[in-house]
Amino acid sequence: MSRLNVVVWGENIHEHRNPKVGAIYPRGMHEAIAEGLRASGDDLEVTTATLQQPEHGLTSARLAATDVLLWWGHLAHGEVADAIVDRVQARVLEGMGLLVLHSGHHAKIFRRLMGTTCSLTWREAAERERLWVCQPGHPIAQGIDRCFELPAEEMYGEPFAIPAPDEQVFISWFEGGEVFRSGCCWHRGNGRIFYFRPGHEMYPTYHDANIRRVLANAVRWARPQGSRWVDSCPNVTEPRERIGR
Amino acid sequence: MSRLNVVVWGENIHEHRNPKVGAIYPRGMHEAIAEGLRASGDDLEVTTATLQQPEHGLTSARLAATDVLLWWGHLAHGEVADAIVDRVQARVLEGMGLLVLHSGHHAKIFRRLMGTTCSLTWREAAERERLWVCQPGHPIAQGIDRCFELPAEEMYGEPFAIPAPDEQVFISWFEGGEVFRSGCCWHRGNGRIFYFRPGHEMYPTYHDANIRRVLANAVRWARPQGSRWVDSCPNVTEPRERIGR
Amino acid sequence: MSRLNVVVWGENIHEHRNPKVGAIYPRGMHEAIAEGLRASGDDLEVTTATLQQPEHGLTSARLAATDVLLWWGHLAHGEVADAIVDRVQARVLEGMGLLVLHSGHHAKIFRRLMGTTCSLTWREAAERERLWVCQPGHPIAQGIDRCFELPAEEMYGEPFAIPAPDEQVFISWFEGGEVFRSGCCWHRGNGRIFYFRPGHEMYPTYHDANIRRVLANAVRWARPQGSRWVDSCPNVTEPRERIGR
Amino acid sequence: MSRLNVVVWGENIHEHRNPKVGAIYPRGMHEAIAEGLRASGDDLEVTTATLQQPEHGLTSARLAATDVLLWWGHLAHGEVADAIVDRVQARVLEGMGLLVLHSGHHAKIFRRLMGTTCSLTWREAAERERLWVCQPGHPIAQGIDRCFELPAEEMYGEPFAIPAPDEQVFISWFEGGEVFRSGCCWHRGNGRIFYFRPGHEMYPTYHDANIRRVLANAVRWARPQGSRWVDSCPNVTEPRERIGR
Numbered sequence: 001m002s003r004l005n006v007v008v009w010g011e012n013i014h015e016h017r018n019p020k021v022g023a024i025y026p027r028g029m030h031e032a033i034a035e036g037l038r039a040s041g042d043d044l045e046v047t048t049a050t051l052q053q054p055e056h057g058l059t060s061a062r063l064a065a066t067d068v069l070l071w072w073g074h075l076a077h078g079e080v081a082d083a084i085v086d087r088v089q090a091r092v093l094e095g096m097g098l099l100v101l102h103s104g105h106h107a108k109i110f111r112r113l114m115g116t117t118c119s120l121t122w123r124e125a126a127e128r129e130r131l132w133v134c135q136p137g138h139p140i141a142q143g144i145d146r147c148f149e150l151p152a153e154e155m156y157g158e159p160f161a162i163p164a165p166d167e168q169v170f171i172s173w174f175e176g177g178e179v180f181r182s183g184c185c186w187h188r189g190n191g192r193i194f195y196f197r198p199g200h201e202m203y204p205t206y207h208d209a210n211i212r213r214v215l216a217n218a219v220r221w222a223r224p225q226g227s228r229w230v231d232s233c234p235n236v237t238e239p240r241e242r243i244g245r
Numbered sequence: 246m247s248r249l250n251v252v253v254w255g256e257n258i259h260e261h262r263n264p265k266v267g268a269i270y271p272r273g274m275h276e277a278i279a280e281g282l283r284a285s286g287d288d289l290e291v292t293t294a295t296l297q298q299p300e301h302g303l304t305s306a307r308l309a310a311t312d313v314l315l316w317w318g319h320l321a322h323g324e325v326a327d328a329i330v331d332r333v334q335a336r337v338l339e340g341m342g343l344l345v346l347h348s349g350h351h352a353k354i355f356r357r358l359m360g361t362t363c364s365l366t367w368r369e370a371a372e373r374e375r376l377w378v379c380q381p382g383h384p385i386a387q388g389i390d391r392c393f394e395l396p397a398e399e400m401y402g403e404p405f406a407i408p409a410p411d412e413q414v415f416i417s418w419f420e421g422g423e424v425f426r427s428g429c430c431w432h433r434g435n436g437r438i439f440y441f442r443p444g445h446e447m448y449p450t451y452h453d454a455n456i457r458r459v460l461a462n463a464v465r466w467a468r469p470q471g472s473r474w475v476d477s478c479p480n481v482t483e484p485r486e487r488i489g490r
Numbered sequence: 491m492s493r494l495n496v497v498v499w500g501e502n503i504h505e506h507r508n509p510k511v512g513a514i515y516p517r518g519m520h521e522a523i524a525e526g527l528r529a530s531g532d533d534l535e536v537t538t539a540t541l542q543q544p545e546h547g548l549t550s551a552r553l554a555a556t557d558v559l560l561w562w563g564h565l566a567h568g569e570v571a572d573a574i575v576d577r578v579q580a581r582v583l584e585g586m587g588l589l590v591l592h593s594g595h596h597a598k599i600f601r602r603l604m605g606t607t608c609s610l611t612w613r614e615a616a617e618r619e620r621l622w623v624c625q626p627g628h629p630i631a632q633g634i635d636r637c638f639e640l641p642a643e644e645m646y647g648e649p650f651a652i653p654a655p656d657e658q659v660f661i662s663w664f665e666g667g668e669v670f671r672s673g674c675c676w677h678r679g680n681g682r683i684f685y686f687r688p689g690h691e692m693y694p695t696y697h698d699a700n701i702r703r704v705l706a707n708a709v710r711w712a713r714p715q716g717s718r719w720v721d722s723c724p725n726v727t728e729p730r731e732r733i734g735r
Numbered sequence: 736m737s738r739l740n741v742v743v744w745g746e747n748i749h750e751h752r753n754p755k756v757g758a759i760y761p762r763g764m765h766e767a768i769a770e771g772l773r774a775s776g777d778d779l780e781v782t783t784a785t786l787q788q789p790e791h792g793l794t795s796a797r798l799a800a801t802d803v804l805l806w807w808g809h810l811a812h813g814e815v816a817d818a819i820v821d822r823v824q825a826r827v828l829e830g831m832g833l834l835v836l837h838s839g840h841h842a843k844i845f846r847r848l849m850g851t852t853c854s855l856t857w858r859e860a861a862e863r864e865r866l867w868v869c870q871p872g873h874p875i876a877q878g879i880d881r882c883f884e885l886p887a888e889e890m891y892g893e894p895f896a897i898p899a900p901d902e903q904v905f906i907s908w909f910e911g912g913e914v915f916r917s918g919c920c921w922h923r924g925n926g927r928i929f930y931f932r933p934g935h936e937m938y939p940t941y942h943d944a945n946i947r948r949v950l951a952n953a954v955r956w957a958r959p960q961g962s963r964w965v966d967s968c969p970n971v972t973e974p975r976e977r978i979g980r
Binding site: 094141142241 | 829830865870871872873874876877882901902910922924925960961975
Binding site: 351359360362364366370371373400402409411420421423432433434477482484485486488489 | 828850852857860863892898910911912922923966967971972974978
C-alpha cells in the first residue's frame with residue numbers, strides 16, 4: 001500500500017505575532033500538528049502549507065496529489081482567496097479527506113461545504129475541557145478512553161450552526177458550564193469531513209497525546225475511499241430503453 | 246381543528262413503593278405530566294394509562310384514537326407484554342407520535358424502534374443538570390432560553406447507544422463532569438419520536454416550568470403529520486408498463 | 491392564523507425567447523406556479539419576483555417578510571448577484587422555507603446550501619416520467635396516489651450530487667431507463683428545503699394537478715417552524731459555573 | 736492483515752423444493768454466494784450456515800469469530816429462533832457487518848435492526864431490472880459502471896418501509912414501471928448494515944458478475960471498523976468533578 005499524502009495547512013500568523021504562541025509552537029502550529037502525524041506511523045507522508053505561500057501552498061497539482069488536508073485558520077479567513085477555496089471544495093467532493101480544526105469552523109471552506117454559518121458561542125478563560133466519546137467503536141475514537149481532558153482550553157458552546165452530523169464522535173463538557181459537539185463527521189460528494197474542536201493557539205493542545213491520537217485516527221478515517229470522480233452534468237442523448245413505443 | 250388525543254403512560258410503581266416519590270407526585274408521575282400538558286392549551290385532550298390496567302391501558306381501540314403517547318417506565322420494563330409493544334410500535338409506524346421519557350430509554354418500545362440497546366452511563370447524586378439548546382429554531386425549543394437548569398437530577402452520560410438522531414435539540418451538561426444527548430428526534434415510518442432525558446422519580450422535575458414547556462412543544466411537534474397508512478406488502482401483478490416488448 | 495407570504499421567483503427568460511414556452515405559460519412560468527398555489531387555499535398570500543427586477547425582486551425588506559420562496563432558474567444562474575444569494579441563504583438559515591424547482595438544481599442558492607455541485611445527467615426526449623411516493627405519510631405526499639405520471643418531461647438521472655436527503659419523498663422512473671431522487675428534504679439552520687424535480691419549460695408541467703398538489707403541500711411543510719434566529723458568534727465572558735475552583 | 740471471517744447464511748429451502756431453483760443453484764444459493772466471494776480475493780475466509788443446522792449454524796462461538804454475515808431468507812422467517820436473532824443483533828451492535836439480501840427484507844433480524852416493517856410492493860414477472868449508482872465514489876460501487884442490468888428479476892417497489900438510509904448507493908429501475916432503493920447503508924451501534932435488493936431464487940442473479948462485485952465490495956465495506964464494544968449500562972458512582980461545592 002502506498003503512503004497517504006497528508007497536507008497540514010496553517011494560517012501561520014499567531015505564532016509570529018504573539019510570543020506566547022511562538023513559545024508553545026516555535027516551528028508553527030502546522031509543524032506541531034504535522035510532527036504528531038509523522039510520529040503516528042510510516043503510512044503517512046506529511047507536509048505543510050501556509051497562507052503566506054503562493055496560492056497559499058495549495059496549487060492544483062499539489063491538491064490533486066493530496067489524500068487528506070488539515071485546516072487551521074483564525075485571524076485571516078477573509079484573506080484566503082476564493083479561487084483556492086473553490087479548488088479545495090472540488091477536491092473534497094472528488095474524494096480528498098478534510099479535517100477542519102478549532103477556529104477553522106469559520107473558515108470559508110468549512111462554511112462552503114456545510115452551507116450554514118457554523119457559528120457558535122465562545123469564551124477565553126483557560127478552562128478545563130473534557131471530551132466524551134459518543135461512539136466507542138468509531139475508528140476515530142480508537143485508543144481513546146471513555147473521555148479525556150485538556151486542562152486549559154478556549155470554550156466553544158452550543159448552538160453550533162451546522163447540518164446534523166452523519167456521526168457524532170465526541171461531545172465536550174466545559175468547566176464554565178457549556179457543552180459542544182466537538183467531533184463531527186459528514187460525507188460530501190466522495191469526500192469525508194471531520195470537524196475537531198480543540199486547538200486554541202494559546203495552549204499546547206497539539207502536543208497532547210490524546211489529541212494527536214484523534215488526529216492520527218481521523219486522517220486514516222478520512223482517506224479517499226473510492227475512485228476519483230470527475231463531476232459533470234452529461235447530456236445522455238441515447239436512452240437505454242426505447243421511448244415512445 | 247379537533248383536539249389532539251394525548252395519552253400519558255406511567256409505570257406507576259415508584260410512587261407507591263417510595264414515600265418520597267409519593268410525596269412529590271401524590272397522584273402519580275403520569276398525572277403530573279398530564280396536568281402540565283393540560284395547562285399548556287385547550288388543543289389537547291390528555292388522559293393517562295398505567296401498567297396495572299388491563300392491557301396496560303392501551304387497548305387497540307384506545308391506541309387507534311391516540312395522536313401522541315408519552316412513556317415513562319423504569320422498574321418493570323420486562324412486565325410490559327410483548328403484544329402491547331407490538332401494538333404501540335405499529336401505531337407509531339402508522340403515524341402516532343411517541344415521547345419517551347428518562348428511564349424509558351430502556352423500555353421495550355424504545356429499543357424496538359431504535360434497533361439498538363439504548364444503554365448509557367448513570368449516577369444518582371442529586372447533581373445539577375443544564376440543558377443546552379442545539380437548534381434554537383426547532384419547534385420543541387420554542388420559549389426556552391439558550392439553556393435551562395435543573396438543580397438536582399440523576400446523571401445520564403455518553404455513550405448513548407442510539408442511531409444518529411435526525412435532529413439534536415438538547416445536550417445536557419452535568420455537575421459531575423458528564424454530557425448527554427438529552428433531546429433527540431427520529432422519524433420512523435409515519436411517526437415522530439422524541440426522547441427527552443430528565444425525569445428521575447426522586448426529583449420534582451415534572452413540576453418544572455421549562456420541562457413542562459418542552460413536553461408541551463414536543464407533543465405538538467409529534468402529532469400525526471399525514472394520512473393514516475396501512476402497512477402492507479402487496480403483490481402488484483399488473484405492471485404500469487408492458488413487460489417483454 | 492395569519493396568511494403565509496409566498497414568493498415565486500422566476501428567471502423569466504425562456505417564456506420570452508421561445509414562442510412554444512410562451513404559448514404554454516403566457517404570463518410566465520412563475521405566474522402559473524403562483525396561480526396553482528393561490529388556488530390551493532386562502533391561507534397563502536402569493537406574489538412573484540423575477541431576475542429582471544431591481545435586486546431580482548428580492549429586497550431585504552421583502553425577503554424578511556417572506557415565509558416560503560420558490561426558485562425556478564435555468565439559463566441565467568450566473569446572472570444572479572452573489573449579494574442576493576447571500577441574502578436568500580441568510581433568510582433560509584433564519585427560518586424561511588425554500589422550494590428549488592427542476593433546473594434550479596444548479597442555481598447558486600441551491601449549491602450554496604448543499605455544499606456540493608448538485609450535478610446530474612439529463613436528456614430532452616419528451617419522455618414519460620412516473621413519480622413514486624417513498625413516504626406515503628409525509629405531509630408533502632398527502633393527496634397523492636402511490637405514484638403519478640407526467641406524459642412528457644425532460645429526463646434527470648442519477649447520480650444526483652447532493653448530501654444524503656433527510657427525507658426522500660419521491661423517486662422518478664423514466665421511460666428511457668433512468669431513475670432520479672425527485673423529491674428531497676433537508677433542514678439547514680432553521681429553514682426547510684425541498685427540491686422537486688419536474689418542471690421543464692417545454693411542457694405544461696405546472697398546469698398538472700398532481701404537481702400543483704405537491705407544491706401546495708410543500709409550501710405548507712416548508713413554512714417557518716420556530717422563532718426567528720439572529721445568527722451570531724457571541725463571546726460569553728461570564729461563565730455559568732465558577733472556573734478554577 | 737488477517738483474513739476476514741465471512742459467513743453466508745442461507746435458508747436453504749427453495750433449492751430443495753423447486754427443481755428449477757435447484758438447477759440454478761445445485762449446491763444451494765448460499766454456496767453460490769460464498770463461491771463468488773471466495774473468487775474475489777484471498778483476504779476472505781468464507782463459510783456457510785443454514786437454517787436446518789443446530790442453532791441455525793450460528794452458535795455464539797461462531798458468531799463471535801464472524802466479521803461479516805450475509806443473510807438470505809424468504810419462506811421461513813418465522814422459523815428463525817428469537818434467541819438466534821438476539822444473538823445476531825448483539826453481534827452487529829458489537830461491530831459485525833451484516834449484508835441483508837433480497838427477501839431478507841422481511842427477516843426478523845433486519846426488522847429488528849431497522850425498527851420498522853421493511854415492507855414493499857412486489858411482482859414476479861421475470862422483468863428487466865437496471866441498478867443505477869447514486870454515489871459513484873462509494874466503496875460498494877467500485878468497479879461498477881454508471882448502471883448495470885439484470886435481464887430477469889422479481890420486482891420490488893416503493894414505498895420501502897425503512898428508516899432513511901445513511902447512504903444511498905443504488906436505486907433500481909424496473910421494466911414494469913417501478914423504482915426501488917436497492918442498495919442502502921446504515922450504521923447501528925458499531926456495526927455496518929447493507930441491504931441489497933436483487934437475488935430472487937428463480938434467476939441466476941448470484942452468478943452475475945456485477946452482483947458478485949457488489950457483494951465482494953460490500954463485505955469489505957462492512958468489516959468491523961473499531962474495537963469490540965461490550966454494551967453495558969454502568970453506574971458511575973465516582974464523579975470526575977466534585978458535586979455540591
